[in-house]
Amino acid sequence: MNDVVIVGAGLAGLFAANLAARRGATVTLVARGRGGLSLAHGCISLGESDWDSLPSQHPLRLAGKDRLASALAAFLEITSSQGIPYSGQADLTLHLPTAAGSVQSVHLAPITLAAGEVEVPVDTLIANFDGFRDFSASLVADGMRRHGARATVVDLPIPDAPGSRDWYSTDWAMRFDDRWPAAEVARRWAPLLKGANRLGLPAILGLRKTTAASELQDLLALPLFEIPTLPPSLPGLRLERLLRRAALASGCRILEGSAAIGRIDGRHAAGRALGVVAATPAGPRPVDAGQVVLATGGALHRGWQAERSGRIHESVFDIPLPAASERDAWVGPSALGPQPYAAFGLSVNTSMQPCDASGRPYFDNVFACGGVLAGADRSRERNRQGIDLVTASAAVEAALA
Amino acid sequence: MNALTTDLLVIGGGATGLGVAWDARLRGLSVVVLEQGDLGQGTSGRYHGLLHSGGRYAISDPASARDCARENAILRRIVPHTIEDTGGLFLAIPGDSQTYVEQWLAACRREGVAVDEISSSEALRREPLLNRSLLRAFLVQDAALDSFDLLHALAQAITRAGGAVLLRHRLERLTPRTQGFLAAASTPNGGLQHVEARVVVNAAGPFAGRIARLAGADLPLALGKGTMIAMATRLVNTVVNRLKSPADGDIIVPVGTVAVLGTTDTPVQEADDVGIEPWEIDLLLQEAAALVPSIEDHRPLRAWAGIRPLYRPPDASSQETRQLPRAHALIDHGAAGGPEGLVTIIGGKLTTYRRMAEDTVDLVAQQLASSARCRTGETVLSPPPRRFHRLPDRLDDLRPSGVVCECELISTVDIRRALEASGSAELDDLRRDLRLGMGPCQAAFCALRSAGILHSRDPRLNARAALESFLEERWRGLRPLMWGAGLRQLEFNRRVYMDLLGVDSP
Numbered sequence: 001m002n003d004v005v006i007v008g009a010g011l012a013g014l015f016a017a018n019l020a021a022r023r024g025a026t027v028t029l030v031a032r033g034r035g036g037l038s039l040a041h042g043c044i045s046l047g048e049s050d051w052d053s054l055p056s057q058h059p060l061r062l063a064g065k066d067r068l069a070s071a072l073a074a075f076l077e078i079t080s081s082q083g084i085p086y087s088g089q090a091d092l093t094l095h096l097p098t099a100a101g102s103v104q105s106v107h108l109a110p111i112t113l114a115a116g117e118v119e120v121p122v123d124t125l126i127a128n129f130d131g132f133r134d135f136s137a138s139l140v141a142d143g144m145r146r147h148g149a150r151a152t153v154v155d156l157p158i159p160d161a162p163g164s165r166d167w168y169s170t171d172w173a174m175r176f177d178d179r180w181p182a183a184e185v186a187r188r189w190a191p192l193l194k195g196a197n198r199l200g201l202p203a204i205l206g207l208r209k210t211t212a213a214s215e216l217q218d219l220l221a222l223p224l225f226e227i228p229t230l231p232p233s234l235p236g237l238r239l240e241r242l243l244r245r246a247a248l249a250s251g252c253r254i255l256e257g258s259a260a261i262g263r264i265d266g267r268h269a270a271g272r273a274l275g276v277v278a279a280t281p282a283g284p285r286p287v288d289a290g291q292v293v294l295a296t297g298g299a300l301h302r303g304w305q306a307e308r309s310g311r312i313h314e315s316v317f318d319i320p321l322p323a324a325s326e327r328d329a330w331v332g333p334s335a336l337g338p339q340p341y342a343a344f345g346l347s348v349n350t351s352m353q354p355c356d357a358s359g360r361p362y363f364d365n366v367f368a369c370g371g372v373l374a375g376a377d378r379s380r381e382r383n384r385q386g387i388d389l390v391t392a393s394a395a396v397e398a399a400l401a
Numbered sequence: 402m403n404a405l406t407t408d409l410l411v412i413g414g415g416a417t418g419l420g421v422a423w424d425a426r427l428r429g430l431s432v433v434v435l436e437q438g439d440l441g442q443g444t445s446g447r448y449h450g451l452l453h454s455g456g457r458y459a460i461s462d463p464a465s466a467r468d469c470a471r472e473n474a475i476l477r478r479i480v481p482h483t484i485e486d487t488g489g490l491f492l493a494i495p496g497d498s499q500t501y502v503e504q505w506l507a508a509c510r511r512e513g514v515a516v517d518e519i520s521s522s523e524a525l526r527r528e529p530l531l532n533r534s535l536l537r538a539f540l541v542q543d544a545a546l547d548s549f550d551l552l553h554a555l556a557q558a559i560t561r562a563g564g565a566v567l568l569r570h571r572l573e574r575l576t577p578r579t580q581g582f583l584a585a586a587s588t589p590n591g592g593l594q595h596v597e598a599r600v601v602v603n604a605a606g607p608f609a610g611r612i613a614r615l616a617g618a619d620l621p622l623a624l625g626k627g628t629m630i631a632m633a634t635r636l637v638n639t640v641v642n643r644l645k646s647p648a649d650g651d652i653i654v655p656v657g658t659v660a661v662l663g664t665t666d667t668p669v670q671e672a673d674d675v676g677i678e679p680w681e682i683d684l685l686l687q688e689a690a691a692l693v694p695s696i697e698d699h700r701p702l703r704a705w706a707g708i709r710p711l712y713r714p715p716d717a718s719s720q721e722t723r724q725l726p727r728a729h730a731l732i733d734h735g736a737a738g739g740p741e742g743l744v745t746i747i748g749g750k751l752t753t754y755r756r757m758a759e760d761t762v763d764l765v766a767q768q769l770a771s772s773a774r775c776r777t778g779e780t781v782l783s784p785p786p787r788r789f790h791r792l793p794d795r796l797d798d799l800r801p802s803g804v805v806c807e808c809e810l811i812s813t814v815d816i817r818r819a820l821e822a823s824g825s826a827e828l829d830d831l832r833r834d835l836r837l838g839m840g841p842c843q844a845a846f847c848a849l850r851s852a853g854i855l856h857s858r859d860p861r862l863n864a865r866a867a868l869e870s871f872l873e874e875r876w877r878g879l880r881p882l883m884w885g886a887g888l889r890q891l892e893f894n895r896r897v898y899m900d901l902l903g904v905d906s907p
Binding site: 036039040041098099100101102103104105131133134135136138139142143146147164165166228230231233298299300302305306307308326327328330331334335336339341342378379380382384 | 686899
């Protein structure tokens with residue numbers, strides 16, 4: 001019998017699993033697939049600093065700002081203990097270049113990314129690797145210059161560059177992990193980097209090997225920074241990997257490749273979950289738990305699903321979501337503009353319990369966090385990771401109270 | 402004034418206009434074509450991809466059926482590279498009228514539409530996803546014809562023969578002169594191009610009313626919007642038609658890697674009324690389910706609408722555009738008391754574009770006292786040096802690396818060549834040339850990659866703006882399909898382009 005079962009292996013679910021396990025709870029994490037971290041820049045962005053201006057039903061308001069400091073402290077401790085230190089703080093914004101030539105504001109970043117702060121007035125070179133499609137050095141340098149930075153492109157040769165097929169960021173990262181001739185690379189690059197104060201590279205410097213960037217930096221005697229590429233995005237994958245390792249190290253069990261279906265005790269008047277049934281490749285397997293934390297994600301990860309008929313429902317307990325039944329009302333006029341569907345999800349109370357329209361919890365012992373929560377257009381508000389960390393912390397605290 | 406002088410000026414670079422220009426050029430007339438957008442941006446590029454056998458119109462419009470049957474055979478000879486000979490099936494399913502089936506067979510025989518009945522089990526062997534309770538199945542000469550390939554082949558033939566096809570030239574003025582017209586068109590770089598022409602053919606499709614008004618002529622049109630859905634999988638390898646009176650959503654056309662469901666027919670007021678309503682999508686999927694019951698298990702990939710321009714003779718009363726004859730109308734405005742030397746060709750179908758062009762140029766030749774006869778029916782059009790629209794052609798030419806779009810197998814080299822050839826800085830033009838961003842991921846990966854290529858070629862270009870407008874353009878096709886997998890795809894693309902890449906940030 002678990003104290004708590006967590007459903008979902010994205011940032012919210014993995015962070016919740018770590019928090020619960022660190023508090024001594026017996027934890028099983030059940031996940032259908034990978035969460036969204038392979039699409040993520042790996043930084044923590046909190047969005048607008050004034051939470052009081054957010055709507056009262058916004059997940060950040062419901063979880064409460066007093067929770068922020070402890071959630072970030074736990075995050076910094078876990079990441080640092082796994083060898084990927086983050087820098088930054090809640091009330092200071094980092095301005096980091098993106099592969100599309102924009103500048104993103106974030107609050108915590110792995111130190112290899114944070115070193116790309118655009119507002120540092122130094123001569124910066126951006127590395128172009130011929131044939132690597134998922135990163136445009138020319139767009140990056142252009143974007144940095146638009147923000148007042150001094151940045152130019154430098155073509156850097158790669159020994160044993162692949163010719164047989166296109167390489168993704170993960171192929172490069174594995175090369176760095178396994179048999180990267182760092183000394184040879186440094187020797188060939190050094191003459192091309194003269195006069196520069198720092199070098200920006202696509203974020204491909206290893207997945208498992210957390211020291212690849214610092215080794216290369218030492219060999220070149222030049223500060224390096226990384227810029228996330230098109231997915232798979234290494235900084236996100238590294239964060240996923242370290243959170244999994246930390247969770248396992250704290251005693252959490254992880255059941256992968258298994259969709260979860262809620263188990264309900266029909267005799268219990270107020271509504272009580274017995275845990276979930278995990279649809280494992282070897283067949284259905286009950287996972288009993290005192291508490292259930294849903295971290296199943298939003299539209300992308302099918303924490304809720306929308307049908308052509310207009311029905312929208314949460315996926316584990318089949319909780320109906322209130323939304324206009326006319327599909328036209330789900331979406332806005334512009335792809336990158338405001339999207340009504342983006343704020344669909346579970347309505348919760350301040351204990352992160354999914355509630356019906358009258359505000360009554362569906363179950364005593366079911367809690368929700370992260371992308372499945374209603375009330376925020378995370379892509380526009382740029383607070384996705386902030387919501388994940390703070391609501392995971394609130395859900396775990398309520399579940400283990 | 403830097404004016405071009407020509408025998409014939411054609412307004413509109415769709416299949417009809419290019420067909421007219423090619424026919425006229427083959428008869429020795431000098432030709433200039435003005436197209437307001439890109440090749441394939443209008444109705445021709447927005448059709449379902451079906452080369453009709455004529456079966457669909459055997460009862461409702463026998464003249465069209467005959468035209469289709471004849472032209473189908475001709476196009477297979479003159480533009481074989483644009484056609485995939487899928488064959489077609491007409492299916493009767495439970496509930497469909499048996500009397501109609503017999504009437505249809507008689508009509509097909511009468512109009513020269515070849516029909517061959519096969520058993521239900523043979524039909525299901527060929528097409529396993531079809532409704533297993535189908536009653537009767539008939540093979541016809543339907544096929545898939547790629548209109549982009551056709552337009553490119555025609556434009557290439559015209560320019561190689563000394564004609565001019567001016568893209569992104571929008572007609573602004575059309576002034577009658579003692580003989581012919583003086584036309585003025587706005588050019589892509591903000592200037593004006595003048596053309597002196599002896600005869601003007603208005604082949605502007607849904608925009609033909611505007612062109613006629615510029616010349617002071619009256620042209621009553623009925624515009625009908627046809628909506629189509631491309632399914633992400635090629636559900637059938639044969640064109641599938643429902644054997645009943647033509648109605649909404651009764652055809653499925655295999656086009657390359659996808660299957661197109663078509664179409665609806667809704668009257669609209671304006672030539673750019675191409676917005677799609679949820680009921681149209683529901684209707685198309687419901688109707689297609691009668692032919693392929695498992696349709697809901699497959700992902701609709703994108704939806705679009707084209708505008709059918711039909712001539713509405715002054716005495717026509719019906720509001721239903723489907724009731725108006727699909728056959729084309731050729732209007733000699735001079736003979737009707739309007740401006741001399743202006744001819745409008747309107748309506749018809751892509752399948753009959755050549756025949757429409759022949760009729761038109763017969764009239765034009767008469768006005769220009771030319772006795773040259775039509776030669777398009779026996780002149781084979783050569784394919785462009787590289788055809789982008791077919792996967793097998795790309796596989797032949799695929800390099801080991803440098804793939805920018807995995808969905809449609811487009812390489813860096815293709816993109817550089819297309820940018821070179823078009824001189825355009827719009828990624829959406831690359832889409833029409835190369836199918837960039839047309840596959841399942843709807844530009845999630847190729848948008849950034851191609852923007853990077855654009856920017857490294859010419860750093861002065863605003864590649865970020867091109868990237869953003871390309872994503873919004875792809876969104877227009879996705880918007881009507883926002884549930885299930887379509888909604889997940891939008892969310893994926895927002896994660897990548899907003900959360901990760903911040904293209905909406907400064």
